[in-house]
Amino acid sequence: MYKVKVDNVSKIYDINRNRIQKVLSLISFGWLYKAKPFYALRDINFEVHAGDSVGILGLNGSGKTTLSDLIAEATVPSKGNIHINGRTSLIAISAGLNNELTGEENIRIKCLMHGLSEKDINDRYDDILKFSELGDFIKQPIKSYSSGMRSRLGFAIAIHTDPDILIVDEALSVGDETFANKCIDRMRDFQAQGKTIFFVSHATGQIRQFCNKAVWVQYGEMKQFGDMQDVVKSYAEFVGQYKNLTRDEQIEYKDKMVAEQMAKSQRLVLPKEKINMLSVAVGSGLFLLMVLGILIQVFTVFN
Amino acid sequence: MKNVFALLKENFENLPLIWKLSLYNLKASYANHYLGLLWTILMPAAQVGVFYVVFGLGLRGDRGDVQNVPFLVYLITGIFAFGFISGCVNATSNAISSQINLVTKMKFPSSILLSMSVMNNVISFIIMTLIVLVISLVNGYSEPSHYLVWFYFMFATIAFSYSIGLIMSSVNILIRDFKNVQANVMRMFFFVTPIFWEPEGRPPLMSIIMAFNPFAYLLMTFRNALIFDGPAFYGTAADHIYFWSITLFLFFVGVQVHYRYKDRLVDYL
Numbered sequence: 178m179y180k181v182k183v184d185n186v187s188k189i190y191d192i193n194r195n196r197i198q199k200v201l202s203l204i205s206f207g208w209l210y211k212a213k214p215f216y217a218l219r220d221i222n223f224e225v226h227a228g229d230s231v232g233i234l235g236l237n238g239s240g241k242t243t244l245s246d247l248i249a250e251a252t253v254p255s256k257g258n259i260h261i262n263g264r265t266s267l268i269a270i271s272a273g274l275n276n277e278l279t280g281e282e283n284i285r286i287k288c289l290m291h292g293l294s295e296k297d298i299n300d301r302y303d304d305i306l307k308f309s310e311l312g313d314f315i316k317q318p319i320k321s322y323s324s325g326m327r328s329r330l331g332f333a334i335a336i337h338t339d340p341d342i343l344i345v346d347e348a349l350s351v352g353d354e355t356f357a358n359k360c361i362d363r364m365r366d367f368q369a370q371g372k373t374i375f376f377v378s379h380a381t382g383q384i385r386q387f388c389n390k391a392v393w394v395q396y397g398e399m400k401q402f403g404d405m406q407d408v409v410k411s412y413a414e415f416v417g418q419y420k421n422l423t424r425d426e427q428i429e430y431k432d433k434m435v436a437e438q439m440a441k442s443q444r445l446v447l448p449k450e451k452i453n454m455l456s457v458a459v460g461s462g463l464f465l466l467m468v469l470g471i472l473i474q475v476f477t478v479f480n
Numbered sequence: 481m482k483n484v485f486a487l488l489k490e491n492f493e494n495l496p497l498i499w500k501l502s503l504y505n506l507k508a509s510y511a512n513h514y515l516g517l518l519w520t521i522l523m524p525a526a527q528v529g530v531f532y533v534v535f536g537l538g539l540r541g542d543r544g545d546v547q548n549v550p551f552l553v554y555l556i557t558g559i560f561a562f563g564f565i566s567g568c569v570n571a572t573s574n575a576i577s578s579q580i581n582l583v584t585k586m587k588f589p590s591s592i593l594l595s596m597s598v599m600n601n602v603i604s605f606i607i608m609t610l611i612v613l614v615i616s617l618v619n620g621y622s623e624p625s626h627y628l629v630w631f632y633f634m635f636a637t638i639a640f641s642y643s644i645g646l647i648m649s650s651v652n653i654l655i656r657d658f659k660n661v662q663a664n665v666m667r668m669f670f671f672v673t674p675i676f677w678e679p680e681g682r683p684p685l686m687s688i689i690m691a692f693n694p695f696a697y698l699l700m701t702f703r704n705a706l707i708f709d710g711p712a713f714y715g716t717a718a719d720h721i722y723f724w725s726i727t728l729f730l731f732f733v734g735v736q737v738h739y740r741y742k743d744r745l746v747d748y749l
Contacts, residue, residue: 250587253743265587273582277508286504289497290588318511455481456736463729470725477718478691 179262180373181225181248181342186257188218188243189442216397216442217243220257223392223402230364230374232384232391232405234412236419238435239394241377242269245346248375263341263373266291268332280315280322280330281306291338301337308363309333310356329356336363343367344375361387381409396434483739484732490589498592502599524608528556546678548709549621557612558675561702564605565637565695566666571597572645573662576745577653590742594645598638609706616707626712629705637698640727646734650741669695697723 192215218240225231235241246252247259249267274283284305288298306315309329319327336343343364364374365387378384384391384405391408393400401408422430491498510519536552546554575597576590583590609630616622651658672686673695679687690696700714713720 246585249585251585252746267585269585273585275508275582277511278504279511282504282507286501289500289504290582290586292497295500453481456483459481460732460736463725463732467725467729470722474691474718474722477716478688 179224180227182260183221183223184258186221186254189214189255190217214442219397221399228371229390230388232388233377235394240397245344245377249344265342266335266338266340267344268335269346274319276320279318287334305333305337342373346377396438483735487591491595494592498595498599502596505600520604549707557703560608561699562675565698567601568641569644573648576649584746612706621707626705629712633701643730643734646738650737653745694723
């Protein structure tokens with residue numbers, strides 16, 4: 178039984194969206210408007226089982242964060258489906274914390290939003306505080322925190338919300354090494370409990386440390402998925418070659434790849450949205466009702 | 481159609497969560513104040529004080545009674561109720577854009593954000609209502625059984641502002657300009673709604689505008705319930721039909737717009 182199944186998933190952004198077209202698309206529900214689509218991700222397919230730890234590898238701008246947002250259900254795919262069995266929790270550097278509130282209040286508010294009960298929160302509060310190493314600073318508003326403190330708090334909250342699937346988006350690069358090691362220890366506990374972890378990074382070091390599988394995304398496409406050793410090996414080979422290029426050649430290569438990505442996106446035909454006839458019928462009915470209501474009011478007022 | 485039920489179910493199931501999160505929001509807005517939550521009572525009380533000094537002590541001359549209540553009471557109920565109605569409309573319209581950083585990195589139903597902003601306004605409005613209730617009880621303005629219409633007023637206001645909020649919370653993100661348009665429209669409504677002027681003895685145009693102004697309908701419903709000694713409900717049958725047919729249509733359109741854009745709003749930011 179799979180834990181996460183990414184089934185032919187594409188994420189398309191519209192890069193040709195000027196204001197008039199936005200309005201047109203809004204009022205015509207996508208019928209009077211031609212999009213200029215850009216594939217951020219294209220036909221990604223893989224299946225992950227419970228207990229797997231998957232590294233997501235790739236250069237900058239290859240779609241790693243888009244993929245992790247999709248797995249965390251923070252955005253939805255434009256095409257294809259993602260099936261997820263269980264609750265997800267995403268840890269990113271820009272974790273969604275409220276700057277005005279204190280650390281303690283943020284812990285409580287975030288846990289509530291993740292669906293924990295008050296009792297659960299009280300039980301876990303001390304653990305979270307201890308893990309975040311914030312001590313007395315927990316009573317201070319978040320806006321006075323350093324970026325390291327913030328990411329520590331974000332990490333501490335996220336791993337205490339009982340996720341079945343944990344997604345770590347380069348969040349460890351902010352904290353110092355002792356904290357990073359503590360997080361890795363904690364993630365090993367997760368592994369031992371048979372939970373699923375996604376670990377996003379452009380460097381192979383931490384992925385080598387504890388992932389058993391890896392995905393390599395390259396300019397929106399899945400280059401390789403499989404055993405961590407194999408993927409990391411071919412990724413490292415690629416990076417080695419890439420680094421050997423001169424700086425101009427590197428830029429040239431990137432431009433070429435992005436242009437290719439663009440060209441492929443142009444051939445794409447976006448499916449037109451289906452119009453739900455029931456909704457149209459109910460909508461028109463209610464519209465007529467409103468017109469009737471206005472007419473009745475007009476007659477009463479002017480008589 | 482199934483979106484309508486999904487939205488109602490989503491909000492109903494998360495009611496305890498909405499309540500707790502609103503309390504936190506309220507706390508956050510007064511977090512750096514020494515008096516803290518006391519301000520939720522002090523703010524409306526201070527408002528009453530200011531209006532008492534300006535209008536109650538006769539600084540602007542005696543304005544006479546409106547129906548059975550002094551002008552001061554008429555004005556206070558108008559300011560409180562309109563503040564609540566427009567507060568709900570503005571808060572729901574900006575609910576998603578102002579709180580998006582809390583939810584971009586997680587799965588969270590965004591219609592809950594709208595309910596939270598309504599709940600914030602409800603909490604502070606309950607305190608204002610209590611102030612008006614005390615004034616009304618002490619002076620014996622309205623019949624106690626009429627106070628129950630307050631619940632109808634709350635339901636109507638929430639339904640109306642939530643419907644507008646569903647549409648505008650998406651539109652405000654897609655097209656930022658609408659924020660400014662909306663602010664000015666609300667300002668206009670402040671003047672065409674009978675807050676500080678009484679409907680009697682106005683030019684006929686004013687009463688025609690009033691008949692087509694849903695804010696006036698809500699405002700007068702509040703006054704009929706709490707301070708006027710007339711009928712419990714305000715308005716003719718046509719007024720009720722007019723208000724609810726518009727609200728129902730706006731709600732339906734709002735649900736469609738909301739469900740079409742809720743998962744993609746992050747892409748537009």
